[in-house]
Amino acid sequence: MPRRENISMSVIRRLPRYYRFLTHLKQKGVTRISSTELSVKLGLTASQIRQDLNCFGGFGQQGYGYIVDQLCDEIGNILGLSNEYKAILIGAGNLGRAIASHMSFDDEGFRLVGIFDSSPSKTGTRINGQIVRDTVELEDFCQKEQPTMAVLCIPRDGVHTVIERLYNLGVRNYWNFSHYDIAMKYDDTVVENVHLNDSLMTLCYRISNPSQK
Known part of the structure:
Protein backbone atom coordinates (compact mmCIF):
# COMPACT_ATOMS: atom_id res chain seq x y z
CA MET A 1 0.00 0.00 0.00
CA ILE A 78 -9.20 6.09 5.67
CA LEU A 79 -10.77 9.40 6.65
CA GLY A 80 -10.65 8.42 10.33
CA LEU A 81 -14.35 9.00 10.92
CA SER A 82 -14.48 6.70 13.96
CA ASN A 83 -11.77 8.58 15.89
CA GLU A 84 -14.11 10.90 17.81
CA TYR A 85 -11.52 13.64 18.17
CA LYS A 86 -12.62 16.11 20.82
CA ALA A 87 -13.56 19.49 19.37
CA ILE A 88 -14.48 22.87 20.81
CA LEU A 89 -16.25 25.74 19.07
CA ILE A 90 -15.33 29.37 19.61
CA GLY A 91 -17.99 31.92 18.77
CA ALA A 92 -21.69 31.34 19.48
CA GLY A 93 -23.04 33.91 17.04
CA ASN A 94 -25.31 33.06 14.12
CA LEU A 95 -22.70 30.99 12.27
CA GLY A 96 -21.39 29.20 15.35
CA ARG A 97 -24.90 28.46 16.55
CA ALA A 98 -25.86 27.03 13.15
CA ILE A 99 -22.77 24.82 13.02
CA ALA A 100 -23.20 23.56 16.58
CA SER A 101 -26.89 22.89 15.99
CA HIS A 102 -26.84 21.27 12.57
CA MET A 103 -23.41 19.74 11.90
CA SER A 104 -23.29 16.02 12.67
CA PHE A 105 -19.85 16.09 14.29
CA ASP A 106 -20.23 12.52 15.53
CA ASP A 107 -20.57 11.27 11.95
CA GLU A 108 -17.55 13.23 10.72
CA GLY A 109 -14.88 12.00 13.13
CA PHE A 110 -15.32 14.53 15.95
CA ARG A 111 -17.17 15.02 19.22
CA LEU A 112 -18.13 18.56 20.16
CA VAL A 113 -17.33 18.88 23.85
CA GLY A 114 -17.47 22.63 24.44
CA ILE A 115 -18.84 25.91 23.04
CA PHE A 116 -17.36 29.28 24.02
CA ASP A 117 -18.12 32.96 23.58
CA SER A 118 -16.99 36.18 25.21
CA SER A 119 -20.37 37.93 25.03
CA PRO A 120 -22.40 38.00 28.28
CA SER A 121 -25.57 37.79 26.18
CA LYS A 122 -24.50 34.39 24.85
CA THR A 123 -22.71 32.75 27.77
CA GLY A 124 -25.01 30.58 29.84
CA THR A 125 -27.37 29.95 26.95
CA ARG A 126 -27.75 26.48 25.45
CA ILE A 127 -27.05 25.28 21.92
CA ASN A 128 -28.07 21.75 21.06
CA GLY A 129 -28.04 20.82 24.74
CA GLN A 130 -24.65 22.37 25.51
CA ILE A 131 -24.11 25.41 27.72
CA VAL A 132 -22.13 28.21 26.10
CA ARG A 133 -19.13 28.88 28.33
CA ASP A 134 -17.25 32.13 28.80
CA THR A 135 -13.90 32.19 26.97
CA VAL A 136 -12.22 32.98 30.30
CA GLU A 137 -12.75 29.27 31.04
CA LEU A 138 -10.72 28.11 28.02
CA GLU A 139 -7.53 27.29 29.89
CA ASP A 140 -9.16 25.23 32.63
CA PHE A 141 -11.47 23.47 30.17
CA CYS A 142 -8.73 22.59 27.68
CA GLN A 143 -6.38 21.35 30.36
CA LYS A 144 -9.12 19.03 31.56
CA GLU A 145 -10.65 17.88 28.25
CA GLN A 146 -7.57 18.05 25.97
CA PRO A 147 -9.46 18.93 22.75
CA THR A 148 -7.75 18.06 19.47
CA MET A 149 -9.51 20.60 17.27
CA ALA A 150 -11.15 24.01 17.49
CA VAL A 151 -13.86 25.43 15.24
CA LEU A 152 -13.35 29.17 14.85
CA CYS A 153 -16.51 31.20 14.20
CA ILE A 154 -15.29 34.58 15.40
CA PRO A 155 -14.41 37.78 13.51
CA ARG A 156 -10.93 37.94 12.05
CA ASP A 157 -9.85 40.80 14.32
CA GLY A 158 -10.59 38.67 17.38
CA VAL A 159 -8.73 35.55 16.30
CA HIS A 160 -5.13 36.45 17.09
CA THR A 161 -5.50 36.38 20.88
CA VAL A 162 -7.72 33.29 20.89
CA ILE A 163 -5.36 31.35 18.62
CA GLU A 164 -2.39 32.23 20.79
CA ARG A 165 -4.22 30.88 23.84
CA LEU A 166 -5.37 27.72 22.06
CA TYR A 167 -1.94 27.06 20.58
CA ASN A 168 -0.28 27.41 23.97
CA LEU A 169 -2.84 24.91 25.30
CA GLY A 170 -1.73 22.37 22.71
CA VAL A 171 -4.56 22.77 20.18
CA ARG A 172 -2.94 22.38 16.76
CA ASN A 173 -5.92 21.66 14.47
CA TYR A 174 -8.52 24.16 13.29
CA TRP A 175 -11.67 24.36 11.22
CA ASN A 176 -11.36 28.03 10.45
CA PHE A 177 -14.23 30.29 9.37
CA SER A 178 -12.47 33.45 10.54
CA HIS A 179 -10.39 34.32 7.40
CA TYR A 180 -7.32 34.65 9.63
CA ASP A 181 -4.24 32.87 8.24
CA ILE A 182 -3.36 30.61 11.16
CA ALA A 183 -0.76 28.56 9.28
CA MET A 184 1.19 31.69 8.44
CA LYS A 185 1.86 32.27 12.14
CA TYR A 186 1.98 28.63 13.29
CA ASP A 187 3.37 26.40 10.57
CA ASP A 188 2.93 23.19 12.59
CA THR A 189 -0.86 23.49 12.65
CA VAL A 190 -3.39 21.63 10.50
CA VAL A 191 -5.99 24.08 9.20
CA GLU A 192 -9.06 23.73 7.00
CA ASN A 193 -10.05 27.24 5.96
CA VAL A 194 -13.68 27.74 5.00
CA HIS A 195 -14.35 30.84 2.89
CA LEU A 196 -18.07 31.01 2.23
CA ASN A 197 -17.64 34.29 0.33
CA ASP A 198 -15.21 32.62 -2.07
CA SER A 199 -17.71 29.89 -2.81
CA LEU A 200 -20.48 32.42 -3.39
CA MET A 201 -18.27 34.50 -5.72
CA THR A 202 -17.35 31.35 -7.65
CA LEU A 203 -21.05 30.61 -8.09
CA CYS A 204 -21.57 34.19 -9.29
CA TYR A 205 -18.82 33.72 -11.89
CA ARG A 206 -20.31 30.45 -13.11
CA ILE A 207 -23.75 32.03 -13.47
CA SER A 208 -22.18 34.94 -15.35
CA ASN A 209 -20.25 32.56 -17.63
CA PRO A 210 -22.67 29.72 -18.40
CA SER A 211 -20.48 28.27 -21.14
CA GLN A 212 -17.90 27.26 -18.51
CA LYS A 213 -18.98 24.27 -16.45
Missing part, protein backbone atom coordinates in the same frame (compact mmCIF):
# COMPACT_ATOMS: atom_id res chain seq x y z
CA PRO A 2 1.35 3.51 -0.82
CA ARG A 3 2.74 5.62 1.98
CA ARG A 4 -0.01 8.01 3.07
CA GLU A 5 2.24 11.08 2.94
CA ASN A 6 2.72 10.56 -0.80
CA ILE A 7 -0.99 10.90 -1.56
CA SER A 8 -1.98 14.28 -2.99
CA MET A 9 -4.50 16.51 -1.23
CA SER A 10 -6.59 16.58 -4.41
CA VAL A 11 -7.21 12.84 -3.91
CA ILE A 12 -7.94 13.30 -0.20
CA ARG A 13 -10.44 16.06 -0.95
CA ARG A 14 -12.40 13.74 -3.23
CA LEU A 15 -12.76 11.03 -0.58
CA PRO A 16 -15.57 12.75 1.38
CA ARG A 17 -17.53 13.05 -1.85
CA TYR A 18 -17.12 9.33 -2.50
CA TYR A 19 -18.09 8.58 1.08
CA ARG A 20 -21.20 10.78 0.96
CA PHE A 21 -22.39 9.24 -2.31
CA LEU A 22 -21.72 5.66 -1.20
CA THR A 23 -23.59 6.32 2.05
CA HIS A 24 -26.56 7.45 -0.03
CA LEU A 25 -26.33 4.27 -2.12
CA LYS A 26 -26.28 2.14 1.05
CA GLN A 27 -29.39 3.87 2.30
CA LYS A 28 -31.10 3.09 -1.02
CA GLY A 29 -30.14 -0.58 -0.72
CA VAL A 30 -27.59 -0.64 -3.57
CA THR A 31 -25.08 -3.42 -2.92
CA ARG A 32 -22.67 -3.19 -5.86
CA ILE A 33 -21.49 -0.51 -8.27
CA SER A 34 -18.84 -0.26 -10.99
CA SER A 35 -16.31 2.53 -11.41
CA THR A 36 -18.09 3.43 -14.66
CA GLU A 37 -21.42 3.84 -12.87
CA LEU A 38 -19.72 5.87 -10.15
CA SER A 39 -18.09 8.09 -12.76
CA VAL A 40 -21.44 8.92 -14.36
CA LYS A 41 -22.98 9.80 -11.00
CA LEU A 42 -20.03 11.84 -9.75
CA GLY A 43 -18.98 13.56 -12.98
CA LEU A 44 -15.49 12.06 -12.86
CA THR A 45 -13.81 9.57 -15.15
CA ALA A 46 -13.78 5.90 -14.21
CA SER A 47 -10.01 6.00 -14.54
CA GLN A 48 -9.78 8.86 -12.02
CA ILE A 49 -11.89 6.97 -9.50
CA ARG A 50 -9.81 3.80 -9.86
CA GLN A 51 -6.58 5.78 -9.53
CA ASP A 52 -7.84 7.54 -6.41
CA LEU A 53 -8.88 4.29 -4.72
CA ASN A 54 -5.72 2.51 -5.81
CA CYS A 55 -3.78 5.05 -3.76
CA PHE A 56 -5.06 3.12 -0.75
CA GLY A 57 -4.70 -0.35 -2.19
CA GLY A 58 -7.80 -0.62 -4.38
CA PHE A 59 -11.04 -2.22 -3.28
CA GLY A 60 -12.82 -3.42 -6.44
CA GLN A 61 -12.66 -6.52 -8.58
CA GLN A 62 -12.35 -6.33 -12.34
CA GLY A 63 -15.66 -7.26 -13.93
CA TYR A 64 -17.45 -7.14 -10.58
CA GLY A 65 -17.04 -3.57 -9.35
CA TYR A 66 -17.18 -2.37 -5.76
CA ILE A 67 -19.21 -3.71 -2.85
CA VAL A 68 -20.91 -0.52 -1.71
CA ASP A 69 -21.03 -1.01 2.07
CA GLN A 70 -17.47 -2.38 2.15
CA LEU A 71 -16.07 0.50 0.10
CA CYS A 72 -18.00 3.01 2.19
CA ASP A 73 -16.56 1.53 5.40
CA GLU A 74 -13.03 1.48 3.95
CA ILE A 75 -13.20 5.13 2.95
CA GLY A 76 -14.62 6.00 6.36
CA ASN A 77 -11.63 4.24 7.95
Whole structure:
Protein backbone atom coordinates (compact mmCIF):
# COMPACT_ATOMS: atom_id res chain seq x y z
CA MET A 1 0.00 0.00 0.00
CA PRO A 2 1.35 3.51 -0.82
CA ARG A 3 2.74 5.62 1.98
CA ARG A 4 -0.01 8.01 3.07
CA GLU A 5 2.24 11.08 2.94
CA ASN A 6 2.72 10.56 -0.80
CA ILE A 7 -0.99 10.90 -1.56
CA SER A 8 -1.98 14.28 -2.99
CA MET A 9 -4.50 16.51 -1.23
CA SER A 10 -6.59 16.58 -4.41
CA VAL A 11 -7.21 12.84 -3.91
CA ILE A 12 -7.94 13.30 -0.20
CA ARG A 13 -10.44 16.06 -0.95
CA ARG A 14 -12.40 13.74 -3.23
CA LEU A 15 -12.76 11.03 -0.58
CA PRO A 16 -15.57 12.75 1.38
CA ARG A 17 -17.53 13.05 -1.85
CA TYR A 18 -17.12 9.33 -2.50
CA TYR A 19 -18.09 8.58 1.08
CA ARG A 20 -21.20 10.78 0.96
CA PHE A 21 -22.39 9.24 -2.31
CA LEU A 22 -21.72 5.66 -1.20
CA THR A 23 -23.59 6.32 2.05
CA HIS A 24 -26.56 7.45 -0.03
CA LEU A 25 -26.33 4.27 -2.12
CA LYS A 26 -26.28 2.14 1.05
CA GLN A 27 -29.39 3.87 2.30
CA LYS A 28 -31.10 3.09 -1.02
CA GLY A 29 -30.14 -0.58 -0.72
CA VAL A 30 -27.59 -0.64 -3.57
CA THR A 31 -25.08 -3.42 -2.92
CA ARG A 32 -22.67 -3.19 -5.86
CA ILE A 33 -21.49 -0.51 -8.27
CA SER A 34 -18.84 -0.26 -10.99
CA SER A 35 -16.31 2.53 -11.41
CA THR A 36 -18.09 3.43 -14.66
CA GLU A 37 -21.42 3.84 -12.87
CA LEU A 38 -19.72 5.87 -10.15
CA SER A 39 -18.09 8.09 -12.76
CA VAL A 40 -21.44 8.92 -14.36
CA LYS A 41 -22.98 9.80 -11.00
CA LEU A 42 -20.03 11.84 -9.75
CA GLY A 43 -18.98 13.56 -12.98
CA LEU A 44 -15.49 12.06 -12.86
CA THR A 45 -13.81 9.57 -15.15
CA ALA A 46 -13.78 5.90 -14.21
CA SER A 47 -10.01 6.00 -14.54
CA GLN A 48 -9.78 8.86 -12.02
CA ILE A 49 -11.89 6.97 -9.50
CA ARG A 50 -9.81 3.80 -9.86
CA GLN A 51 -6.58 5.78 -9.53
CA ASP A 52 -7.84 7.54 -6.41
CA LEU A 53 -8.88 4.29 -4.72
CA ASN A 54 -5.72 2.51 -5.81
CA CYS A 55 -3.78 5.05 -3.76
CA PHE A 56 -5.06 3.12 -0.75
CA GLY A 57 -4.70 -0.35 -2.19
CA GLY A 58 -7.80 -0.62 -4.38
CA PHE A 59 -11.04 -2.22 -3.28
CA GLY A 60 -12.82 -3.42 -6.44
CA GLN A 61 -12.66 -6.52 -8.58
CA GLN A 62 -12.35 -6.33 -12.34
CA GLY A 63 -15.66 -7.26 -13.93
CA TYR A 64 -17.45 -7.14 -10.58
CA GLY A 65 -17.04 -3.57 -9.35
CA TYR A 66 -17.18 -2.37 -5.76
CA ILE A 67 -19.21 -3.71 -2.85
CA VAL A 68 -20.91 -0.52 -1.71
CA ASP A 69 -21.03 -1.01 2.07
CA GLN A 70 -17.47 -2.38 2.15
CA LEU A 71 -16.07 0.50 0.10
CA CYS A 72 -18.00 3.01 2.19
CA ASP A 73 -16.56 1.53 5.40
CA GLU A 74 -13.03 1.48 3.95
CA ILE A 75 -13.20 5.13 2.95
CA GLY A 76 -14.62 6.00 6.36
CA ASN A 77 -11.63 4.24 7.95
CA ILE A 78 -9.20 6.09 5.67
CA LEU A 79 -10.77 9.40 6.65
CA GLY A 80 -10.65 8.42 10.33
CA LEU A 81 -14.35 9.00 10.92
CA SER A 82 -14.48 6.70 13.96
CA ASN A 83 -11.77 8.58 15.89
CA GLU A 84 -14.11 10.90 17.81
CA TYR A 85 -11.52 13.64 18.17
CA LYS A 86 -12.62 16.11 20.82
CA ALA A 87 -13.56 19.49 19.37
CA ILE A 88 -14.48 22.87 20.81
CA LEU A 89 -16.25 25.74 19.07
CA ILE A 90 -15.33 29.37 19.61
CA GLY A 91 -17.99 31.92 18.77
CA ALA A 92 -21.69 31.34 19.48
CA GLY A 93 -23.04 33.91 17.04
CA ASN A 94 -25.31 33.06 14.12
CA LEU A 95 -22.70 30.99 12.27
CA GLY A 96 -21.39 29.20 15.35
CA ARG A 97 -24.90 28.46 16.55
CA ALA A 98 -25.86 27.03 13.15
CA ILE A 99 -22.77 24.82 13.02
CA ALA A 100 -23.20 23.56 16.58
CA SER A 101 -26.89 22.89 15.99
CA HIS A 102 -26.84 21.27 12.57
CA MET A 103 -23.41 19.74 11.90
CA SER A 104 -23.29 16.02 12.67
CA PHE A 105 -19.85 16.09 14.29
CA ASP A 106 -20.23 12.52 15.53
CA ASP A 107 -20.57 11.27 11.95
CA GLU A 108 -17.55 13.23 10.72
CA GLY A 109 -14.88 12.00 13.13
CA PHE A 110 -15.32 14.53 15.95
CA ARG A 111 -17.17 15.02 19.22
CA LEU A 112 -18.13 18.56 20.16
CA VAL A 113 -17.33 18.88 23.85
CA GLY A 114 -17.47 22.63 24.44
CA ILE A 115 -18.84 25.91 23.04
CA PHE A 116 -17.36 29.28 24.02
CA ASP A 117 -18.12 32.96 23.58
CA SER A 118 -16.99 36.18 25.21
CA SER A 119 -20.37 37.93 25.03
CA PRO A 120 -22.40 38.00 28.28
CA SER A 121 -25.57 37.79 26.18
CA LYS A 122 -24.50 34.39 24.85
CA THR A 123 -22.71 32.75 27.77
CA GLY A 124 -25.01 30.58 29.84
CA THR A 125 -27.37 29.95 26.95
CA ARG A 126 -27.75 26.48 25.45
CA ILE A 127 -27.05 25.28 21.92
CA ASN A 128 -28.07 21.75 21.06
CA GLY A 129 -28.04 20.82 24.74
CA GLN A 130 -24.65 22.37 25.51
CA ILE A 131 -24.11 25.41 27.72
CA VAL A 132 -22.13 28.21 26.10
CA ARG A 133 -19.13 28.88 28.33
CA ASP A 134 -17.25 32.13 28.80
CA THR A 135 -13.90 32.19 26.97
CA VAL A 136 -12.22 32.98 30.30
CA GLU A 137 -12.75 29.27 31.04
CA LEU A 138 -10.72 28.11 28.02
CA GLU A 139 -7.53 27.29 29.89
CA ASP A 140 -9.16 25.23 32.63
CA PHE A 141 -11.47 23.47 30.17
CA CYS A 142 -8.73 22.59 27.68
CA GLN A 143 -6.38 21.35 30.36
CA LYS A 144 -9.12 19.03 31.56
CA GLU A 145 -10.65 17.88 28.25
CA GLN A 146 -7.57 18.05 25.97
CA PRO A 147 -9.46 18.93 22.75
CA THR A 148 -7.75 18.06 19.47
CA MET A 149 -9.51 20.60 17.27
CA ALA A 150 -11.15 24.01 17.49
CA VAL A 151 -13.86 25.43 15.24
CA LEU A 152 -13.35 29.17 14.85
CA CYS A 153 -16.51 31.20 14.20
CA ILE A 154 -15.29 34.58 15.40
CA PRO A 155 -14.41 37.78 13.51
CA ARG A 156 -10.93 37.94 12.05
CA ASP A 157 -9.85 40.80 14.32
CA GLY A 158 -10.59 38.67 17.38
CA VAL A 159 -8.73 35.55 16.30
CA HIS A 160 -5.13 36.45 17.09
CA THR A 161 -5.50 36.38 20.88
CA VAL A 162 -7.72 33.29 20.89
CA ILE A 163 -5.36 31.35 18.62
CA GLU A 164 -2.39 32.23 20.79
CA ARG A 165 -4.22 30.88 23.84
CA LEU A 166 -5.37 27.72 22.06
CA TYR A 167 -1.94 27.06 20.58
CA ASN A 168 -0.28 27.41 23.97
CA LEU A 169 -2.84 24.91 25.30
CA GLY A 170 -1.73 22.37 22.71
CA VAL A 171 -4.56 22.77 20.18
CA ARG A 172 -2.94 22.38 16.76
CA ASN A 173 -5.92 21.66 14.47
CA TYR A 174 -8.52 24.16 13.29
CA TRP A 175 -11.67 24.36 11.22
CA ASN A 176 -11.36 28.03 10.45
CA PHE A 177 -14.23 30.29 9.37
CA SER A 178 -12.47 33.45 10.54
CA HIS A 179 -10.39 34.32 7.40
CA TYR A 180 -7.32 34.65 9.63
CA ASP A 181 -4.24 32.87 8.24
CA ILE A 182 -3.36 30.61 11.16
CA ALA A 183 -0.76 28.56 9.28
CA MET A 184 1.19 31.69 8.44
CA LYS A 185 1.86 32.27 12.14
CA TYR A 186 1.98 28.63 13.29
CA ASP A 187 3.37 26.40 10.57
CA ASP A 188 2.93 23.19 12.59
CA THR A 189 -0.86 23.49 12.65
CA VAL A 190 -3.39 21.63 10.50
CA VAL A 191 -5.99 24.08 9.20
CA GLU A 192 -9.06 23.73 7.00
CA ASN A 193 -10.05 27.24 5.96
CA VAL A 194 -13.68 27.74 5.00
CA HIS A 195 -14.35 30.84 2.89
CA LEU A 196 -18.07 31.01 2.23
CA ASN A 197 -17.64 34.29 0.33
CA ASP A 198 -15.21 32.62 -2.07
CA SER A 199 -17.71 29.89 -2.81
CA LEU A 200 -20.48 32.42 -3.39
CA MET A 201 -18.27 34.50 -5.72
CA THR A 202 -17.35 31.35 -7.65
CA LEU A 203 -21.05 30.61 -8.09
CA CYS A 204 -21.57 34.19 -9.29
CA TYR A 205 -18.82 33.72 -11.89
CA ARG A 206 -20.31 30.45 -13.11
CA ILE A 207 -23.75 32.03 -13.47
CA SER A 208 -22.18 34.94 -15.35
CA ASN A 209 -20.25 32.56 -17.63
CA PRO A 210 -22.67 29.72 -18.40
CA SER A 211 -20.48 28.27 -21.14
CA GLN A 212 -17.90 27.26 -18.51
CA LYS A 213 -18.98 24.27 -16.45
